[in-house]
Amino acid sequence: MINLSSFIAFHARRTPDRCALKYRGEDISYADFDLRIRQVGSWLALQGVAPGEVVAVLMKNSTAFLELVFATSHIGAVFLPINYRLSADEVGYIVGNSGARLLVADEEYAAIAAGGAPVVLLGEVAQSSVTNLAPDIAPAPIHVRQPRDLMRLMYTSGTTDRPKGVMLTYENIYWKSSDQTLVLGLSADTRLLVVGPLYHVGALDLPGIAVLWHGGMLCIHRTFEPEPALAAIEREKLNAAWFAPVMTTALLTCPNRERYDVSSLQWAIGGGEKTPEVRIRAFSDYFKNARYIDAYGLTESCGGDTFMDAGREIEKIGSTGRAIAHVEIEIRDDAGKRLPAGQNGEICLRGPKVTQGYWKDPEKTASAFFGDWFRTGDVGYLDDDGFLYLTDRKKDMIISGGENIASSEVERVIYEIPGVREVAVIGLPDDRWGEKPVAIVVLADDAGLDLPELTEFCRTRLAGFKVPRQLIIRDSLPRNPSGKVLKRVLRTELEATA
Template sequence: MHIGGFLAQNARNFPERFAVDCEGRTYTYGELNRAVNRLANGLISLGVKKGEKVALFMKNSDYFMISFFAIAKIGAVVVPVNFRLTPDEVQYIFTQSDAVLVLCDSEFEDTVYKARNGTDVQAIIFGNTAGQGNLLYNNILSHNENEPDVEVFEQDDLEILYTSGTTGRPKGALFDHNKIFKVSLTMLVNMELKKDERFLHLAPLFHSAQLNLFMIAGVILGGRHYIHRDFHPVTALQAIQEHKITHLFAVPAMYNFMLQVPNVTEYDLSSIRRCGYGAAPMPPELVRKSITAFKTDQFYNLCGLTEAGPGGIFLDPEGHELHLGKSGKAGFLTEARVVYENGEDVSPGTVGEFILRGETIMKEYYKKPEETKAALKNGWLYTGDLASMDEEGYITLVDRKKDMIISGGENVYSAEVEVILYEHPAILDAAIIGLPDEVWGEAVTAVVVLKEGALLDEQELINFCRQKLAGYKVPRRIFIEKQLPRNASGKILKYQLRQKMNALTNEEHSVK
């Protein structure tokens, strides 16, 4: 069955079941399906054809969900785009994906206008007015609430998911309906999701984790969806308490912000059955504090890649009890290995490249045959992540290949040092990078954000690290920043930190 068919099936089987709440707009499954069909038939009337690419440039909302399923039902291909990107970055994705149409929040109309310059992309605006030749969402809705007259198969393409682009231009990972169904199925099995789940959508829906793992999986189940347009820690805690949320997924930074709410212990969070985290490493100390705050040990580390849908490895609650700090084991429908350059499995405890194989792996990088060939070899996805595997088969990701630091001939993996930094009581956020050094080749450098009101003596932090790390891993330089640059999925943009700290270092040398 294609992805849109699951929504239609739920509308037939339990049309009065509650489906979605967003900013007071609520839908049953019957109402949601009719709203999707009105948009789907409206898109057909506009001339959108099966296989054409339609972009979404929106914050989280019921309209995002409606748009996604409408595009899926007519056999077009959804291209979710990060709404924080600049017009030039958006234009690249529009052009590279061959998008013919974009559905856009009114607040981003100007960005989309600039991004469309020189393209044939048409825009539909969610709002009361539309300028610059754009169309209004309400004006293109069809009166036809029936299923669109398009035959969609599970082998038809469904999504182009663009990588986070932490090191350069993003690449579009292409998936069909069957692969995305398998992605959702892995969550249903790995996290034992049930039909009475109440999902709180905090992370961006344009990101593959929130979209494929939980929005689509939740619709397949017929669960309840509570969608927040923007993340605010207090509002999130209030929603868990008010709506008796059972399933929470958030990136580590969101957990960190929720734990900083002064009266977090006063909220009734007892409805939570399980908590998932992913998209970026979550320090063990933050996991421990989150387990205490949410009063449940049912935590899951979801360590996946966009190119896998996202999929990969996960650490279940038992793994948290016995192996906190490790990334986990391969989940349902997935195989995982750690290999040397020659493709042979590494010895336990040795660092190699993390590779994946399974039902959820992308078909290709869209229109990038050379990059596809480099990533997909003999059925395996070569991730570019460095990892080790212990004798029990637990994998621990230690760094990206491009982020590994070589200092004095020794390999330093940033994740290992960052875990120690997070144990320091003054530090709220932290990143380890390498900076050029005449003596050591690269100097291990810490960039940290302090908790509110906290003070930090740099030498004291170095001594703190020296007690827990080999000397060559201890930061030689420390920078204190107000915040760290992150992409929408929570990953720290280390190339930006390297550029900024390099510039600061050069300024210091020029002054001397």
């Protein structure tokens, strides 16, 4: 049997008292977690969830979140985490497109829990354990799954105006866990700080639940705050972490950081952007026993396709490392022809952790592959040693605070504003977030638009992080002979005048 609950049950039999999860001062042993998973499985079945059906969650980090991950798998259903920073319209699309049988949401997100599926809201007590909704319920039997069965759906922004549902199987999840074990040396002694949102592959999969596969421990924070994170490293002797770039910056600039003993930390994975040398050196100066591991990956591959080799961070500055054991990387041109080392092209991946495609979308699935090579939409090159360097994004994507923003999603909304004739949304450098979305708008004659009006309109239709932080009004947009907007030209012009 391949269900995620099977390895929790294994550790519950062998080391029942060993701590699996820490959350808000509570330690949950493997024996307790195993029982909770089976009880929550029964609760899901009582809500009408059958094997193969989708359970969506709209939640911040909590013990309940992970109970639902494993309980959904236990009863043979499909887990769908949704970004709680999205708007009601965006959540409704994902819930509707996925055909979710149930949506479980934190109470604070009741207003955006849309899409037509039955909704169960969790208060603070239920967030500590879903079993508090039905404390005496009998444990559910396991519904055995197979390696190629669908385990999870994750919706990711793409070049279209709606997100795509990435299909991840049990095979994908276990291969990524195996490869990350080889790279990171995961074991029962791994004590992982979880401060990234669990709806994201960074927190859930990099290495995330692979730590529990080994019998290690996850220390879960509901949200990221730099000082509580540093305090947890000291108090719990945590030795591993994943940080979005904005988190790393916050930790390294925390005014009280020198108060904390962070000597237990051995490594932290960074992702979401190319890491400048100054940040790597600052990380090493503060976390003296830890190394900063640059990595590259996508939702479509469960994250973590390349990792930087230990000791080569400065030598290979600007690189995201080399491919892991069971992932192949090639650089290809627009026709799918393989390119030699040192030449820029589209980064393509192949391996057993890579998705087989997109939910209910055979056309997008077909266009995402050159044969069995997945087209990432990112542009880069491999050096002679096989180290990957990112140079551009072929996909029209902005990365702000570790979140992907498809320009076309934002443009679709802005085009709904009366008087907008043309619009282009690009990412410009931002000291705090890495990039910020900027809207360049051409207005119709006699029309007007200012940033507060744009912000108010977009906030009712988009997640807050997707709302443009700057508005530029122009008479026209630069275009090539075929009429395509030249966003590279816009970025170059605006960066030069910033």
